[in-house]
Amino acid sequence: MSVKDMTDQQLNRKLAELMGYTVVRKSPNEGWVLLNESGRKNWYIPVCKDEQEAWEHVPDYCNDTTVSLKIQAKTIELDRVAYVNNLYEACYDFKRDEDSVWDEINIAFLLNASARQRAEAAYMTRD
Numbered sequence: 001m002s003v004k005d006m007t008d009q010q011l012n013r014k015l016a017e018l019m020g021y022t023v024v025r026k027s028p029n030e031g032w033v034l035l036n037e038s039g040r041k042n043w044y045i046p047v048c049k050d051e052q053e054a055w056e057h058v059p060d061y062c063n064d065t066t067v068s069l070k071i072q073a074k075t076i077e078l079d080r081v082a083y084v085n086n087l088y089e090a091c092y093d094f095k096r097d098e099d100s101v102w103d104e105i106n107i108a109f110l111l112n113a114s115a116r117q118r119a120e121a122a123y124m125t126r127d
Contacts, residue, residue: 006123
């Protein structure tokens with residue numbers, strides 16, 4: 001499935017998994033909990049009836065600018081060149097010509113990328 005075909009929730013879950021989030025069952029008789037990248041449960045996230053419901057509480061990388069900037073920073077640490085090229089593709093819907101020059105217009109456009117575009121670029125950079 002292409003990143004463009006993913007729903008926000010699907011992409012949010014994939015990115016959360018890449019960031020180290022997990023879902024575990026507290027015990028056979030209790031519900032499911034989402035654990036953050038530190039392996040802890042956030043106090044404001046409820047215990048859920050099933051695994052799918054627990055995954056619905058991951059950060060909203062596709063719509064929340066703050067958390068999209070966090071995934072962007074993490075991805076830049078991994079491979080800044082690939083991330084910038086993938087962000088260009090997410091914004092323009094085509095790959096950048098390797099010989100093209102970065103001008104102020106292209107750079108300004110990337111600086112104004114939406115949270116969804118940042119999330120797509122981060123997912124595309126994951127490998």
